[in-house]
Amino acid sequence: MTIQNKGSKILAKQIVVNPVENTNATDYEGTRHSVTRVRICFKREQIIGSGSFGVVQTVNIYKIFDDNGSIRLPDQGLRFAMKTIKVKRKESRELEILKHINHQNIVSLRYYFYNTCKETGEMKLNLLFDLHDISLHDLIHQLIEENSSLEESQIASFAYQILKGLQYLHQSQIAHRDLKPRNILLDVSTDKLQICDLGSACRLNQENLGELNPYICSRFYRAPELLLGSTRYTTKVDIWSFGCLVGEMCLLEPLVPGCDTGDQIGEVWDLLGPPSLQDVESMGLAETSIYCTIGDLYERMSCDITIEERLTKMITNCRNSSPQFTEPAVELISSALQYNPTTRHSAHQLVEHQFFQLFDLFGEKI
Known part of the structure; x- marks a missing residue:
């Protein structure tokens, strides 16, 4: 330079x-x-x-x-x-x-x-x-080294601020498309938070935009429709990433850590169970036959417990399980982690979730 x-x-x-x-x-x-x-x-x-x-x-x-x-x-x-x-x-x-x-x-x-x-x-x-003090990624690693964890009130504050930023972007059909801990910046003394790195962001409602690139967003935070190659997705891909972020704040490790795209799909299915054909049809894939090429996973995977039960078990068994996370926290994550983008809650809906009311964040300007 x-x-x-x-x-x-x-x-x-x-x-x-x-x-x-x-x-x-x-x-x-x-x-x-x-x-x-x-x-x-x-x-x-x-x-x-x-x-x-x-x-x-x-x-x-x-x-x-x-x-x-x-x-x-x-x-x-x-x-x-x-x-x-x-x-x-x-x-x-x-x-x-x-x-x-x-x-x-x-x-x-x-x-x-x-x-x-x-x-x-x-x-x-x-x-x-x-400049900011630290990223969420750095904070998580610092907490691991100190054998500490985030309090549920901190998670609520961070999650609420992320949603307010997403709500602002999504009102104009702007998708961030790369939400991850490294792209969440924090000021330690105030717990103020800002979303950064809009290098992958775009306005999805622009005419002649053509087919969208499905190979965006870091793998651990990539929505199922992107993993399956959809080129007709919406701002709801950010909501999936948000759910993964909140889960990671609870666990201090990635919620669905696949080592490649195929393994990532398997990790998601381990958490949610297999998607229905209706779920797959809602993802905007060029052809839903891709669902049948993954290898009969639908028949092999059982769906004996709900996502809420899986999440509760994961949080309880994590390395720092001293904070007892409430049921609304688990419900918030599960509302974001839905296969079907049309039933996946929006940022506008999630900022009104009862989880934030527990900490007097509802409607507050943080």
């Missing part, structure tokens, strides 16, 4: 949220942003994440110049997380979604800019976000 560590002025766009009177807080379309051109000087600090998408690193902005050349100097500088991704042209679905988002439970884009790598000629898009 050819951006210098210090000294050069980078032309960037600053995103400023303009408050709109009488706008529903969950209304994506009601959000108003202005984009201001600025020049920034920053130092790169350390890489905090990397993958096929690119790199995430912490940066410190120590000078900001506006169009008139005046200088604004933050006292200690401004620290951000900068995500750098390769792009073929100055178009990015992630950027377009981020430029319109304004919700307390979804990361906010603060600055962005493009640059070109001199060595390869590749164009890169750099997105700057607020």
Whole structure:
């Protein structure tokens, strides 16, 4: 990457949220942003994440110049997380979604800019976000090392905030499509939570979008319709991921950890029992005959206990079973983990679940 560590002025766009009177807080379309051109000087600090998408690193902005050349100097500088991704042209679905988002439970884009790598000629898009203390993934591993666990009240708070973020996105038919512990950011002192990484997100109601890619979302959190190759799915794929997340917060380990796609299907069937033909027909598959090619699993698998009974047994037998999770917690997970996307509860329905009323979260702004 050819951006210098210090000294050069980078032309960037600053995103400023303009408050709109009488706008529903969950209304994506009601959000108003202005984009201001600025020049920034920053130092790169350390890489905090990397993958096929690119790199995430912490940066410190120590000078900001506006169009008139005046200088604004933050006292200690401004620290951000900068995500750098390769792009073929100055178009990015992630950027377009981020430029319109304004919700307390979804990361906010603060600055962005493009640059070109001199060595390869590749164009890169750099997105700057607020820094957070820790991800849910890191917190879970920390708890395992300490032989500790999440209190049910914490799980309720985190689950509620995830749902509020999803409710906001789903109102505009935006599916996140990669909900997992690494993409849930936390501030430890306040237990505030934000959903991050909208690199796989898209608006599902756009015309000429064509067939959707089923090979999205990390395997442990991938909905059954995606595992079976559906190209006509809905925002309900995020609800399945949400159910897996809540289960993982209870168990401190993935709820359905398959080692490949076939094994993942088997893990799901171990938990839910086999789907009915009606369930499979509801998944938007190109042809339901795929159900018969998996290997007579329907005939081999018994369905002698309910998902609620399986979940209760799993939570009771987990490594940290000291907190006794209530029946509503199990019901919340089972409401999200339904084969049939049409009967799988929506984010709007789940935020009103009785589980959240137990902790005075119902209708609250966390």
